[in-house]
Amino acid sequence: MTEFDVVGFKTAVEKHWNYHGPCRHRLWSSGRIGDVMQFEAAPVFQEILGGDQDGLRVWTAFSMNASNWFSEPGIEVTEFGFRSYCVECTPTPFFGVRGKYKGHPFVLMIHMEPIPQSKTVEVIDTLGDEVRAIKERQP
Numbered sequence: 001m002t003e004f005d006v007v008g009f010k011t012a013v014e015k016h017w018n019y020h021g022p023c024r025h026r027l028w029s030s031g032r033i034g035d036v037m038q039f040e041a042a043p044v045f046q047e048i049l050g051g052d053q054d055g056l057r058v059w060t061a062f063s064m065n066a067s068n069w070f071s072e073p074g075i076e077v078t079e080f081g082f083r084s085y086c087v088e089c090t091p092t093p094f095f096g097v098r099g100k101y102k103g104h105p106f107v108l109m110i111h112m113e114p115i116p117q118s119k120t121v122e123v124i125d126t127l128g129d130e131v132r133a134i135k136e137r138q139p
Contacts, residue, residue: 004037004104006030008074012101013041013108016069022131023060025121027114035105042092042111045120047134050127058124059114066095074102091116 010028017026027042048056070077077099083090093112100106124131 002102002104004032004106005074005102006037009037009039009101009106010041012072012075013039013069013110015072016064016066017041017062018064019043019060019062021060022124023062023122024131025133027118027121037101037104037106039106040109040111042115042118043113044122045114045118046122046124046131047120049123049125053126057120064095064110066097076100
């Protein structure tokens with residue numbers, strides 16, 4: 001059996017992930033449990049550089065048309081659902097999907113907010129009018 005196409009899978013997800021402002025990265029984690037690839041994706045924390053909000057830690061909202069992602073070649077969805085924030089069981093609200101990608105089983109959790117303990121990954125440079133990664137923290 002062929003290996004799971006991790007790059008193709010992430011590319012299909014990111015194609016439909018639409019940030020509502022300046023942001024270039026997503027925080028990804030993955031691993032395998034048995035024959036199932038497990039993925040988590042979340043928006044990243046950013047730090048503002050310059051201006052009256054200098055040093056402020058923020059994140060950029062996003063949206064995704066799930067129907068369009070479900071229609072991507074190779075994606076077969078068998079189950080999906082969502083959970084709200086819960087002090088005891090869910091640190092961030094998320095949308096979960098179980099299915100197959102190119103015949104290989106997967107589980108994907110898309111967090112609706114950054115993971116609370118994650119590091120800042122990008123700088124929104126208001127002086128240089130650019131968004132850039134903090135090099136030592138690129139996901």
